[in-house]
Amino acid sequence: MTNYFRQLTLPWLIALSLMLLFTALWYHYESKIMQRAQVQQYTSSLQFSIRPLLTSKNPDLLKAQLNHLRYASVLPVGAIAVYSDTGRLISGTDKATLLPQFQPQQRQHEFHLLHEAGKLIAVQAMSSSAASSGYEDVIAGPNDNYYIVVQLDAPGNYSVWLVPVLVVAMLGWAALLVMLSGIGRVSQRQQTDISLLVHKLSQLKQGQLNSRLDEDLVSELAPLKLALNELAGQQLNNRSRDDTEKNQLKQQITELTQSLASEKQQTAQLQRLYEQSKQKQQQQILQLRQLTQQQAVMPDKLLQQALHSQLMLAELTLATEPEPLTPLVLTEYVARQLPHYRSILAAQNLTLQLNEAAANAVYQLALPESLLTTLLTALLRLSSHSEGITELTLNMQLSVTGSAGSLLLSVTGNGDGLLASVRQQLVKPGQQSQHWQDSDSQIVTLIATKLNAAIEVQSLEGLGSTVSVRIQAEDCQPVQVKRLSHLLLFDQQLARLTERKAALSSLVTNVAQSSDLTELQLKAKQYHYDAALIFLPAPTELAVWLELIQTLKQKSKVLCYADTDCIQMWREALGVAITAEPFCLAELQQVETADTAKLPKLLVVDDNPTNLAFIQMLLKQQPLELTTANCAQQALQLCAAQQFDVILLDIQLPDLHGTEVAKQLRQMEAYQLTPILAFTAHALADEVASFKAAGMNDVIFKPLEVNKLQRILHWCSSVKTDNAGQ
Numbered sequence: 001m002t003n004y005f006r007q008l009t010l011p012w013l014i015a016l017s018l019m020l021l022f023t024a025l026w027y028h029y030e031s032k033i034m035q036r037a038q039v040q041q042y043t044s045s046l047q048f049s050i051r052p053l054l055t056s057k058n059p060d061l062l063k064a065q066l067n068h069l070r071y072a073s074v075l076p077v078g079a080i081a082v083y084s085d086t087g088r089l090i091s092g093t094d095k096a097t098l099l100p101q102f103q104p105q106q107r108q109h110e111f112h113l114l115h116e117a118g119k120l121i122a123v124q125a126m127s128s129s130a131a132s133s134g135y136e137d138v139i140a141g142p143n144d145n146y147y148i149v150v151q152l153d154a155p156g157n158y159s160v161w162l163v164p165v166l167v168v169a170m171l172g173w174a175a176l177l178v179m180l181s182g183i184g185r186v187s188q189r190q191q192t193d194i195s196l197l198v199h200k201l202s203q204l205k206q207g208q209l210n211s212r213l214d215e216d217l218v219s220e221l222a223p224l225k226l227a228l229n230e231l232a233g234q235q236l237n238n239r240s241r242d243d244t245e246k247n248q249l250k251q252q253i254t255e256l257t258q259s260l261a262s263e264k265q266q267t268a269q270l271q272r273l274y275e276q277s278k279q280k281q282q283q284q285i286l287q288l289r290q291l292t293q294q295q296a297v298m299p300d301k302l303l304q305q306a307l308h309s310q311l312m313l314a315e316l317t318l319a320t321e322p323e324p325l326t327p328l329v330l331t332e333y334v335a336r337q338l339p340h341y342r343s344i345l346a347a348q349n350l351t352l353q354l355n356e357a358a359a360n361a362v363y364q365l366a367l368p369e370s371l372l373t374t375l376l377t378a379l380l381r382l383s384s385h386s387e388g389i390t391e392l393t394l395n396m397q398l399s400v401t402g403s404a405g406s407l408l409l410s411v412t413g414n415g416d417g418l419l420a421s422v423r424q425q426l427v428k429p430g431q432q433s434q435h436w437q438d439s440d441s442q443i444v445t446l447i448a449t450k451l452n453a454a455i456e457v458q459s460l461e462g463l464g465s466t467v468s469v470r471i472q473a474e475d476c477q478p479v480q481v482k483r484l485s486h487l488l489l490f491d492q493q494l495a496r497l498t499e500r501k502a503a504l505s506s507l508v509t510n511v512a513q514s515s516d517l518t519e520l521q522l523k524a525k526q527y528h529y530d531a532a533l534i535f536l537p538a539p540t541e542l543a544v545w546l547e548l549i550q551t552l553k554q555k556s557k558v559l560c561y562a563d564t565d566c567i568q569m570w571r572e573a574l575g576v577a578i579t580a581e582p583f584c585l586a587e588l589q590q591v592e593t594a595d596t597a598k599l600p601k602l603l604v605v606d607d608n609p610t611n612l613a614f615i616q617m618l619l620k621q622q623p624l625e626l627t628t629a630n631c632a633q634q635a636l637q638l639c640a641a642q643q644f645d646v647i648l649l650d651i652q653l654p655d656l657h658g659t660e661v662a663k664q665l666r667q668m669e670a671y672q673l674t675p676i677l678a679f680t681a682h683a684l685a686d687e688v689a690s691f692k693a694a695g696m697n698d699v700i701f702k703p704l705e706v707n708k709l710q711r712i713l714h715w716c717s718s719v720k721t722d723n724a725g726q
Helices: 002-007 009-050 059-072 133-138 158-205 219-294 300-318 330-346 369-383 420-427 436-450 494-504 517-526 542-555 564-574 585-590 609-619 632-641 658-667 685-693 706-725
Strands: 077-084 089-092 112-116 119-126 146-153 326-329 351-356 363-367 391-401 404-413 454-460 464-473 476-478 484-490 508-514 531-535 557-562 578-580 601-605 625-629 646-650 676-680 698-701
Touching (some): 009 077, 009 146, 059 077, 059 089, 158 219, 326 330, 326 369, 330 351, 330 391, 330 585, 351 494, 363 391, 363 464, 420 436, 420 454, 436 454, 484 494, 484 517, 494 508, 494 585, 508 517, 531 542, 601 609, 601 632, 609 625, 632 658, 646 706, 658 676, 658 685, 698 706
Parallel strands (some): 351 391, 531 557, 557 578, 601 625, 601 646, 646 676, 676 698
Antiparallel strands (some): 077 089, 077 146, 112 119, 363 476
C-alpha cells in the first residue's frame, strides 16, 4: 500500500500543474467576457443618458454631462466622445482629442470593443431618430447617425487569474501533504499488524486455543491472516473433535441406561394391559354367563340385543385403528337409520319421538358413521332399561358457528330413571361392571373417549332420565337444499309444535302453524300450501277430519302422522296413508314445490309507507303473491301489465280518488269481475254506497286487524277457488 502511494506522487504533481494552467486560462477568458459585458452595459447607459441632451442645442451641456459620466463610472474611463457617421466629432470630454480618428467605413449597428496601443476603444451605435429636428439642424445634418466612442485603460491580467491559481496550488499541496501523511500512517499500521501476527504465532506455538486473529490487517498481510486462522481452526477442530467423541461416549451410555429403563416401563405396561385384558375377558365371561342363566326368561329379541351389545363392546375394546371419517348430512343419516332405531325399541313396545335442529338439514359434517350408529344404538338401549318407560325421544341438535359445529345427541325417556349401575358407569367410566345390562353404558363411555365427547346424565326417580353426548365437529360445510314456500303444520301439543316449527325453518320459507282444529279448518279452506304436515291426535271427530283431509288433498301434499296405538283407526277412518311417528325432516325433501301461479295475487294500493310495511309484515307468511303501489297511476300501470285476483284500494290517494281508480279498472275487460276492496279509515253510509256504485265489492276499515285480515284472505281464497272451478 505504501509503494502504491509513492508511485502516485509524480502523476499527482503533473495533474496539479495542468490544473493550475487550466485554471489560469479559464479565469483569463472569463475576465475578458466580463470586461466586454461591463463596457457594453456602460455604453448602453451612456446612450440613454445623453440622448435627451442631443435636443438641447447646447454642446457645452452635453460635454459637461459626458465629463460627469466619465468621473462617476467605476470603470477606468479615459475619454468619451460622440461622433456622427461621417466621422465628425459632435462633443466629448476634456481628453476627447486624445482619441484616435474615428472614420467608420460603413454603417455599424452592433457594439464593438477594440484594443489599440494598450487601450480599449468601445464603439456603440446610436440612432438619430431619438433627437429632435431642431438639434439636428444646429449640430448635425438631418440624416446623421451617431456613435459613442469610449476609451478605457486596459487592466493588468495578472490580478485576474493569479488569485485562483494560488488557491488551487494551495489545495493541491495540501492534498499532497495529506497523501504523505497517509503513507506514514499506513507504514505504521503495517508495523503494528506485523507485531500482532508475531504475537499470535507465539500463542499458536504455545498451544493456546484463543489464538484466532479477527482484527482487520492491511491488504499485504491478508494472506498471512488467512493462514494463521486456518492453523488456529485446525487446532480448535482437533480439540473439539476430542471433546465430541467424549460427549458421544457419555451420550451412548446415557441412552443405554434410558433404554433399559424404558424397556422396564414397557414391560410393566404390557403386564398391566395383560391384567386389564384378562379382567375384561373375565368380566365378559361373567356377563355372558349371566345372559346364559337368564336366557330362559328373556325374550328372544332382548337376548339378541344383549348379545349384540357384548359383541360391539368386544370389537370396540380390541379396535386399535381410528375409524374413517364420513361426510354426513344428519337429516339423511337419520332417515336411513330410523327403521333400525325403531326396531330396537319394538321388542319392548316403546315408541320413539325424534327432534331435529334446523342446521341438521343444511350442513354437512365429517364423523365416523359406524361409531355414530353404535353410539346412538347404545344410548337408546341403555335408556330403555328403565322401569315404567313407554316412550323415548331422540334429540339431534347441530349448532354451527362459522365452520365449527357442536352436535348434541341426547335420549330422553319417561319412567323411573336409569339404573344405579348405569348412572355410575356413565359418571365414572373407569369403574368395572360385571352386570350384562351395563354393556351399553360401557359402549357409550368408550365411544365418547374415542370422539373426545362429553357425557351428561340427568336422572330422577319417577321423572325419567336424559343422557346427552356432545361431540365437537371441526369442519361443517353448508349444503344446498330444496326449500318449500308455504307449509301448514298442525300439532295439538304446543311445546312440540314450537320445536317442529323451529326445525322446519331451514327447509320451509313460511310455516303456518295451528294447534286448534277449527283454526286448521279455516286455514285449509282459505290458503294454498306446498304441503300440509298433520300430527293426528287421539281419534275424535272423524267425520270432520275426513272432510278436512279431503280439502287439503285438493290443494296440497298431505303428510299425516299418528301414534302406533291409534294409527290403524285413523287409516280406516280417513282412507289415506298415515305414517307412524317419528317424523324426520328428510321426508320434506320428497315433496314437490307448488306452482306459484296457483297462489292468489293481491295488489295493495296505499300512499302511506307505514301502512304498506305493516300489511307486508302481516301477509309475508301467507300463501299469496303480494304487490304494492303508492299511487293511482302506479296501480293502473301494474293492472295493465298483469292480472291480479284481488285489489285492496285506498280511497284517499294523492293523484286520483279511489272511486275514480275503481271506475277505470271496471272499464278494463280483465278487471270487470275482480274483487276490489275499499281501504279507508272511516266512511258514512252514503260514502259506502258511492264505493259500491263505483264497482267496489267490500269495505275494509283502517287500521288493519286480524279479523279484517281474514276477510282479505277470504276474498283471495274464494276468487282462486272460483277460478279453479271454472
